[in-house]
Amino acid sequence: DTEVTQTPKHLVMGMTNKKSLKCEQHMGHRAMYWYKQKAKKPPELMFVYSYEKLSINESVPSRFSPECPNSSLLNLHLHALQPEDSALYLCASSQDIGGVYNEQFFGPGTRLTVL
Amino acid sequence: KNQVEQSPQSLIILEGKNCTLQCNYTVSPFSNLRWYKQDTGRGPVSLTIMTFSENTKSNGRYTATLDADTKQSSLHITASQLSDSASYICVVLLNAGNNRKLIWGLGTSLAVNP
Numbered sequence: 001d002t003e004v005t006q007t008p009k010h011l012v013m014g015m016t017n018k019k020s021l022k023c024e025q026h027m028g029h030r031a032m033y034w035y036k037q038k039a040k041k042p043p044e045l046m047f048v049y050s051y052e053k054l055s056i057n058e059s060v061p062s063r064f065s066p067e068c069p070n071s072s073l074l075n076l077h078l079h080a081l082q083p084e085d086s087a088l089y090l091c092a093s094s095q096d097i098g099g100v101y102n103e104q105f106f107g108p109g110t111r112l113t114v115l
Numbered sequence: 116k117n118q119v120e121q122s123p124q125s126l127i128i129l130e131g132k133n134c135t136l137q138c139n140y141t142v143s144p145f146s147n148l149r150w151y152k153q154d155t156g157r158g159p160v161s162l163t164i165m166t167f168s169e170n171t172k173s174n175g176r177y178t179a180t181l182d183a184d185t186k187q188s189s190l191h192i193t194a195s196q197l198s199d200s201a202s203y204i205c206v207v208l209l210n211a212g213n214n215r216k217l218i219w220g221l222g223t224s225l226a227v228n229p
Binding site: 004006033040041042043045055088092097098101102103104105106108109111 | 144147151152156157158159161164166204206208215216217219220221222
């Protein structure tokens, strides 16, 4: 299995809602990533987990809360979001955060709309 | 400043034709360079990854070249198909000890018309 899956595909939420994005991989990768991508822009790194521990937080607002329950799963909990948080949220995984190639495999993304 | 610049910004070609996309980078220290294909609203898909010692790498109809001296890369697409319509993004991995970071270009938007 060489796939990263993300659910849901689309999510619409109000500014007072609490929701979660889910990401799963079964490639035995020990590094997992969350990215945010706005239209016609490259993905922006949000968080990196390495061996289930948060390794990098790119100064992301606390209304985004990541969680890595085990080596195959990565969640992103959302609370009190703003309309400007509407974007495509991408999950990726790689064998680890080191290595020569550090090839990252991306999921299909969750299209989030905040009303 | 660590940057990746791509050209052209957009490109329209006819089905069956070849095309070449360009990438210039100023990332240092350089670890590797990758090309991704991204369909609208979908996640990027890796096409090739090259380290500084690799000059050419192919993946089907996609061939990437890398000149580490001039810090330039190109992606050549042969015999284009309608499904090649997508954004092609050049990404360089910066590797400075504990600071490993992907530096993304803005992409070239390719449209293949019948």
